[in-house]
Amino acid sequence: MERPSALQRLRAAFFASPLDGLITVVLLAALLAGGHALLHWLVFKAQWAVIQVNSTLFAVGRYPLDQQWRLWLLTTLLAGATGLSWGLLRALPRPDRRAVLWPANDRLAVALLSGLGVLVPLVLQLSTAIALRWWSITALVLACRWLAGRWGTALPAIARRGWPLIWPLLYLVGMTLIAGGFGVPAVSPYRWGGLLLTLIEACFAILLCFPLGVLLALGRRSSLPLLRWLSVLYIEFIRGAPLITLLFLGQNILGLLLPGGFTPDRVWRAAWVLTFFAAAYVAEAVRSGLVALPPGQMEAARALGLPVHQAMLKVVLPQALRVALPAMVGQFINLLQDTTLLSLIGLFELLGTARAVMANPAFIGKDAEVYLVLAVLFWCCCAALGLGSRALETRLNTNPQPA
Amino acid sequence: MPHPPSLIGKVLRAVPLLAGLALTGCAVEGSGLQSQKLAAVKARGELVCGVDGKLPGFSFVAPDGRYQGFEVDLCRAVAAGVLSDPARVQFRDLSASERFAAVNSGEVDLLSRSTTMTLSRDAAGGNALSFGPIHFYGGQAVMVNAGSGITTLKQLAGKPICVTTGTTTELNLADRMRELNAAYMPLKFQNDGQTYAAYLQGRCVAVTSDRALLAAKRSSFPDPKAHVLLAGDLSKEPLATATVNGDPVWADAVRWITFALMQAEESGITQANVESKLAEATADPNQADLRRFLGVDGQLGQQLGLPADFVVQVIKAVGNYGEIFDRNLGVNTSINLARGTNRQWTDGGLIYSPPFR
Numbered sequence: 116m117e118r119p120s121a122l123q124r125l126r127a128a129f130f131a132s133p134l135d136g137l138i139t140v141v142l143l144a145a146l147l148a149g150g151h152a153l154l155h156w157l158v159f160k161a162q163w164a165v166i167q168v169n170s171t172l173f174a175v176g177r178y179p180l181d182q183q184w185r186l187w188l189l190t191t192l193l194a195g196a197t198g199l200s201w202g203l204l205r206a207l208p209r210p211d212r213r214a215v216l217w218p219a220n221d222r223l224a225v226a227l228l229s230g231l232g233v234l235v236p237l238v239l240q241l242s243t244a245i246a247l248r249w250w251s252i253t254a255l256v257l258a259c260r261w262l263a264g265r266w267g268t269a270l271p272a273i274a275r276r277g278w279p280l281i282w283p284l285l286y287l288v289g290m291t292l293i294a295g296g297f298g299v300p301a302v303s304p305y306r307w308g309g310l311l312l313t314l315i316e317a318c319f320a321i322l323l324c325f326p327l328g329v330l331l332a333l334g335r336r337s338s339l340p341l342l343r344w345l346s347v348l349y350i351e352f353i354r355g356a357p358l359i360t361l362l363f364l365g366q367n368i369l370g371l372l373l374p375g376g377f378t379p380d381r382v383w384r385a386a387w388v389l390t391f392f393a394a395a396y397v398a399e400a401v402r403s404g405l406v407a408l409p410p411g412q413m414e415a416a417r418a419l420g421l422p423v424h425q426a427m428l429k430v431v432l433p434q435a436l437r438v439a440l441p442a443m444v445g446q447f448i449n450l451l452q453d454t455t456l457l458s459l460i461g462l463f464e465l466l467g468t469a470r471a472v473m474a475n476p477a478f479i480g481k482d483a484e485v486y487l488v489l490a491v492l493f494w495c496c497c498a499a500l501g502l503g504s505r506a507l508e509t510r511l512n513t514n515p516q517p518a
Numbered sequence: 519m520p521h522p523p524s525l526i527g528k529v530l531r532a533v534p535l536l537a538g539l540a541l542t543g544c545a546v547e548g549s550g551l552q553s554q555k556l557a558a559v560k561a562r563g564e565l566v567c568g569v570d571g572k573l574p575g576f577s578f579v580a581p582d583g584r585y586q587g588f589e590v591d592l593c594r595a596v597a598a599g600v601l602s603d604p605a606r607v608q609f610r611d612l613s614a615s616e617r618f619a620a621v622n623s624g625e626v627d628l629l630s631r632s633t634t635m636t637l638s639r640d641a642a643g644g645n646a647l648s649f650g651p652i653h654f655y656g657g658q659a660v661m662v663n664a665g666s667g668i669t670t671l672k673q674l675a676g677k678p679i680c681v682t683t684g685t686t687t688e689l690n691l692a693d694r695m696r697e698l699n700a701a702y703m704p705l706k707f708q709n710d711g712q713t714y715a716a717y718l719q720g721r722c723v724a725v726t727s728d729r730a731l732l733a734a735k736r737s738s739f740p741d742p743k744a745h746v747l748l749a750g751d752l753s754k755e756p757l758a759t760a761t762v763n764g765d766p767v768w769a770d771a772v773r774w775i776t777f778a779l780m781q782a783e784e785s786g787i788t789q790a791n792v793e794s795k796l797a798e799a800t801a802d803p804n805q806a807d808l809r810r811f812l813g814v815d816g817q818l819g820q821q822l823g824l825p826a827d828f829v830v831q832v833i834k835a836v837g838n839y840g841e842i843f844d845r846n847l848g849v850n851t852s853i854n855l856a857r858g859t860n861r862q863w864t865d866g867g868l869i870y871s872p873p874f875r
Contacts, residue, residue: 168581169581171581171583172579172581172583176583177579177583178583180583303608305608305610363615363616366616366625367616367619367620367623367625381610381625459613460613460616461571461610461611461612461613461616462611463571463579463611467571467611468579470571470572471571471572471578471579471611472578472579472581473572474571474572474573474574474577474578474579475574475578475579475580475581475586476574476575476578476734476737476851476852476853477852479574479734479735479737479738479852480735480738480739481738482711
């Protein structure tokens with residue numbers, strides 16, 4: 116049978132029946148009207164000076180100006196590692212799959228990235244020096260992507276296997292660059308802010324709540340009563356308390372309980388509270404994965420002579436975590452958005468920065484512009500998490516769709 | 519039937535004893551002649567000051583990352599008086615609900631966060647704070663359209679009034695209108711954004727909030743001149759700084775640094791002329807008041823545990839009370855707030871410093 120033309124397909128999709136046609140027309144009209152109003156506001160009414168003038172504040176908060184080279188260095192390292200990882204992911208697929216170096220998605224991503232990388236500094240009217248840096252960083256991501264895609268197969272086996280370790284390493288390097296240490300002058304957490312603080316809190320909590328959550332999930336399914344009851348108690352206590360309550364407890368009660376000087380900085384206190392909070396939810400996601408796995412898996416592994424911990428690590432957990440992955444990523448995205456609650460305890464993260472900026476008499480009443488930019492920033496971060504998780508799911512999927 | 523005390527019983531009985539011991543320990547620590555807080559601030563070389571951080575004119579963050587505002591300048595004044603350097607302040611943004619806990623747990627040395635002084639906040643049985651001098655006489659006000667012809671609260675009877683719900687603002691409005699026996703239609707909103715949007719759309723004839731906040735919001739309206747604040751306050755909101763209750767030496771230092779700002783305005787000492795006034799006082803032994811105030815004579819600074827020239831340092835850093843007010847809230851700023859009750863007592867206001875002697 117002949118394939119229908121593009122026009123025919125469009126017609127079938129939107130105007131199959133008179134009712135379909137009516138719905139299409141009404142929805143299109145509503146979309147156009149809404150889009151026109153939004154565009155009109157964006158271009159003619161909104162006053163973007165509040166974003167332009169405060170762009171540094173939104174990005175890094177009150178981080179000392181003369182130390183900001185450290186953040187640029189970190190951004191460059193992250194950009195390089197991202198590009199390389201991306202290229203290697205395409206060049207070295209799972210052994211049971213065929214490598215597609217430039218799938219359509221990647222070409223779209225490159226187009227979007229280069230477009231945004233060039234346009235955003237121009238739209239924000241950043242100074243030439245800063246715009247140049249952003250352009251170079253964008254170029255670096257793309258160059259690394261190309262290089263790794265082109266030469267990735269030439270890597271020795273040990274480098275291929277060890278490559279993912281670059282991320283925990285980068286985390287440590289990054290925290291050293293941000294906070295200081297090893298000869299780099301210290302910058303107090305009290306000066307961190309904006310997107311920087313949001314990402315620090317979220318990354319710290321996401322990295323730590325995962326192992327904690329797995330341990331709690333295993334504890335809850337353990338045959339040892341004490342371990343089981345402690346895990347249940349912890350999980351149910353945390354899930355029964357709102358995050359904001361726990362944050363207040365962490366900020367104010369800890370100061371009363373511990374002698375002065377022994378309490379960690381309030382930024383880290385908040386990060387630990389976020390971690391402990393998310394761990395309870397991750398534990399339940401992991402438990403759902405464990406429950407979904409037939410008990411035969413464990414029995415078969417034991418029958419093969421594997422000791423319990425090996426059977427758990429090599430057979431049960433890999434399968435359970437794969438099942439739990441979407442729920443866990445959902446939890447991570449929640450966690451990223453929960454960081455906005457930190458503004459209520461006086462931390463200077465993205466929302467806190469925004470509220471401080473909106474209190475500047477020069478920018479009173481510019482709420483819409485500020486909140487819109489915040490929404491876009493959060494959407495980008497969450498979209499990145501979602502994309503990453505989808506790539507991981509595809510990679511972990513043992514039953515790939517035939518290409 | 520009496521039975522032998524169990525282990526748990528023993529432990530439980532020991533708890534009050536231990537608690538008593540802990541309390542005695544605290545009492546001994548607090549009753550020393552030396553101020554722990556003052557010593558701690560000096561040793562740290564930095565003052566930790568709790569501010570709102572999100573209140574126009576009072577405290578906010580400028581694009582260069584510096585804190586600015588009326589209450590921020592008070593923190594800088596205290597840092598200048600104690601440490602002779604206004605830059606040695608670490609600002610902590612505090613929410614309304616955590617501010618008192620932050621003072622009592624020692625998280626902040628000084629609370630400068632638009633806190634209304636009330637009995638229950640001062641009393642040992644309440645929040646147990648120690649308040650500094652009142653640095654801003656505020657109150658809840660009502661804003662109406664200039665063209666509406668409304669000049670008194672009574673005229674709002676039967677009219678819709680916009681108010682943010684869940685605040686004392688809402689309760690004050692209800693109380694005052696009940697006293698006037700004037701029925702009105704409250705239009706309640708969850709947040710300020712909605713409240714002012716509704717007022718601008720004309721859904722209510724008036725909107726009520728703190729006078730300074732109303733003035734700040736008005737500055738963002740399309741036509742600020744078309745809106746007026748009614749004379750007369752719905753409530754008294756005297757704002758003062760606060761410190762922990764158990765440290766009178768530290769409270770005195772904060773109190774007299776704040777009074778120094780007010781006295782400097784009364785004596786005509788400004789940021790610009792403080793050096794020449796100091797030279798004048800040093801040269802002229804007859805200016806006894808000025809010599810004492812600026813630390814040329816006497817031991818005022820020493821008695822407070824501060825440097826002898828603390829007043830000079832404070833005024834050099836932030837200027838006098840009037841300068842701070844004009845810079846952050848005054849008629850030349852976008853907040854556009856008249857001095858009103860916050861004038862010097864010599865001009866008919868309430869700002870009054872006890873003598874420096």
